[in-house]
Amino acid sequence: MRNLLNFLIRYSTWFVFAIYVLLSCILLTQRDDYHASVMFSSANAVSGSVFRSASTVTGYFNLLSINRRLQESNASLENEILNLRNQLAEYKAIVSDTVDVRSERRFDYVLASVVNNSTRHPKNYITLNRGTEDGIQPGMGVVDQSGIVGIVNVAGPHTSRVISVLNETQHFSVKLKDTPYVGSLHWKGMDPNVAYMEEVPRHAKYNIGDTVVTSGFSTTFPYGINVGTVMNRVKLSDDNFYVLKVKLSSDFKALSTVRVIKDIYKAELDSLTKFDIITD
Amino acid sequence: MNKNSIILIVLFPVLVLLQVLIFNHIILFNFAVPFIFIYFIIRLPIGLNKNILFTLSFLLGFIVDIFSDTPGVNSLSSLILSAVKTPIFYAYVPRDDKTKFIVPTIESLGWQNYSKYLLTMSAVFCFCCFSIEFFSYASIKNIALLTLGSTIITFCLLYGVDCLLPSGKSAYSS
Numbered sequence: 001m002r003n004l005l006n007f008l009i010r011y012s013t014w015f016v017f018a019i020y021v022l023l024s025c026i027l028l029t030q031r032d033d034y035h036a037s038v039m040f041s042s043a044n045a046v047s048g049s050v051f052r053s054a055s056t057v058t059g060y061f062n063l064l065s066i067n068r069r070l071q072e073s074n075a076s077l078e079n080e081i082l083n084l085r086n087q088l089a090e091y092k093a094i095v096s097d098t099v100d101v102r103s104e105r106r107f108d109y110v111l112a113s114v115v116n117n118s119t120r121h122p123k124n125y126i127t128l129n130r131g132t133e134d135g136i137q138p139g140m141g142v143v144d145q146s147g148i149v150g151i152v153n154v155a156g157p158h159t160s161r162v163i164s165v166l167n168e169t170q171h172f173s174v175k176l177k178d179t180p181y182v183g184s185l186h187w188k189g190m191d192p193n194v195a196y197m198e199e200v201p202r203h204a205k206y207n208i209g210d211t212v213v214t215s216g217f218s219t220t221f222p223y224g225i226n227v228g229t230v231m232n233r234v235k236l237s238d239d240n241f242y243v244l245k246v247k248l249s250s251d252f253k254a255l256s257t258v259r260v261i262k263d264i265y266k267a268e269l270d271s272l273t274k275f276d277i278i279t280d
Numbered sequence: 281m282n283k284n285s286i287i288l289i290v291l292f293p294v295l296v297l298l299q300v301l302i303f304n305h306i307i308l309f310n311f312a313v314p315f316i317f318i319y320f321i322i323r324l325p326i327g328l329n330k331n332i333l334f335t336l337s338f339l340l341g342f343i344v345d346i347f348s349d350t351p352g353v354n355s356l357s358s359l360i361l362s363a364v365k366t367p368i369f370y371a372y373v374p375r376d377d378k379t380k381f382i383v384p385t386i387e388s389l390g391w392q393n394y395s396k397y398l399l400t401m402s403a404v405f406c407f408c409c410f411s412i413e414f415f416s417y418a419s420i421k422n423i424a425l426l427t428l429g430s431t432i433i434t435f436c437l438l439y440g441v442d443c444l445l446p447s448g449k450s451a452y453s454s
Contacts (some may be wrong), residue, residue, distance in 0.1 A: 013330040020338040020359050027345070028352030040351050047300075047347045120307045122414055125349040151345070161349065190310060190422060230303050258366065 022040055024101050041154055041161050042116050048159030051115035052129050059113060066145075069101040069251075073145045089201065107222050109259040110134055112142075115159070119192040119252050126150060126162040136160050139220065141261040147226035147249035148172065148214060160260075166192055166252055172226050173218060176204065177211040183225060185212070185246065192252045196234065200242040206230055212246050219270070220265040251259040284325065284383050287445060291320050292340065300347035311422075312420045312429030314437045317344055317354075318405050321362050322398065326369050328383040337362035350412065350413065357408040364404055386439075387447035394442070399435050406430040 008015065027040065033063035040053060067097040112134075116127035132155045132207050142149040142162050150162040151170070163170050165187055172185040175199060183197040197212055210230045216223025263269075290309045299317040307313055321337050341358030345351050372393050373379050386394045414423050 013334070017359070017363060018329045020334055021356065023338070024352045024359060025342075027342075027355060030351070040346050042347055043350050044346065050297075050347070051302075058301075116347075120306060120313055121348075121350060122419075123349075127349075127421050128376035136431075189419070 006179060011139070035164045042125065042156045043131075043156045043161035045156065045158075048115075048127065048129075048156060055113060055115040055129065059256065062256060065251070065254055066256050070145055078216050106264055108262040108264060110136060110262065112136075112160075112258055112260055114255040114258060117164075119164075120121055122168045122189050124164040124166040124252075125153070125201055126164050126258075128152075128160045128162060128258065128260070129158070130260065130266070131156045131158045131160050133157050135262060136260050139266075140263075141220040142258050143221070143225055143261065144250050144255060144258045146251065147228065148221060149252075149255065151220055154262060164252065165248065165250070171198075172221075172227070173215040174212050175215040176200075176206055176230075177213045177224070179204065179206075181206075182215050182217070183244070193248055195228065195246050195248055197230075197246050198241070198242040200244055202240055202242060204242065206233075206244065207230060208240075212244075215254070219266045221261065222263075283446065284323075288320065288323065291323070292336075294350075295320050295332055296347075297345050301399075304348055308433060309429065311425045312433040313426065314433045315405060315430065316437055316441065317404075318358065318401070318434070319438050321358060321365065321400050323385060323442075324362075324365075325365060325370055325381055325383045326379065333362050333365070334359060338375050339407070342425040353409060353413050356412055357405055359453065361401060361405045361410045365401065367454060368400050368404070373399070383447075385445075385447045386442050395435075395439070398438055399431070401437065403427065403431045406434060 042048065078200060110130055112128040112130040114126055115129050118124045118126075123210040126142070126149065128136070128142070136152055136155050138155050140152045140154050142152060148165060150164040150167070152160050153163045154161040165172065165185070168187060168189055169188075173182065174185045175182045181200055182198040185195055186198050200206075208230055212227040212230060213273040214221040214225040214227060226249045231247050234243040234245055274278040283428035293316040299315070303314045304314050317340060320340055321333075324336065326335060337358040338355055341353075342353045348354065361441075369384060370379075373389060374381075382388050384394065384397060388394075389397065407423070410426045412425045412431070
């Protein structure tokens, strides 16, 4: 026993080093584990409160560019409302009585501020100042005034962590606007303004500058949210599919206020999916 | 408690906060990231008990990891940096009684030796950090670019920090 103790004391440095290396490796391999994320991520209570305090100062940065983008978005929305009103007036003139048009809203939004954000890692995350107490749950989509931002991954009581579009592990279902062609949006690192739309069918027709929007195939994002615009086609050895280079519409380096999307039908749709699995 | 210990106690939280609140958001030309928090490991006295050195380095990296959402990356890189700190130091400075418990600063080592020590330490940390984070041969170009850019910016930043802080020479060297 004494020999063992002597041995341990003599080589304690090596043991300490080995233990810390082991701990680091466990942290590295468990990074996608939800329970580990709750404790060891920017959404935990301590780091969340530090980021929230700091954002009371940093929240004022980039206000000029954000304001300009909001004004642009406001102008285009006002235009759209005007067009829709005109269309509605025309239709009402043709059909005087409409039968039970359901005007129920499917998606609800929670406003949140970005308190921490990164764009330089291969796996980037965003921290928001809203959590489960504000109705945020993992799996909800996050958008800003320009386009999609990410998906909520961990939700604490007052803060939540979002997997950014700028995360190599994440794919988003997107389509070319006003066409039936669907693809998968994937960010490949380095440039925070550029992502790739993969698995676009070979027969799909597109033009440079075409808008890419969300496909609406999941409960995370409704159809038609801006993602970006087509820059060019990337050459691939696989001839069956295109890969399109997409300029992302959101400025990830200047994220400030975002909206978290709540799908009111989510529980219903999820229960249907579970039923499918059981019958298999 | 000597002057250098007080400086180190203050530096630990200050460097962590500076890193996570400011320097984590700075990326120059898309491939230069400044790592200010490793100054704490660089400034720890040579000859410090290895167990304490490893524990402090791991804790430092671990806290930065939690705030940066990069679990394990900075912890492991800081740990490797602390393990190679003494060999790197003695690669540039002669091993004798004078340097046994020295605090590495510009004043105690001279700007030439300190620059070599600081540059090697910055390069080792940046290489470890990006290699662990990307962890694929496909990203070797990115790793090389990021390591080069970040080493230069980290070196300049840490050299400036060392000039600003009071020297720890009086505490250890004779």
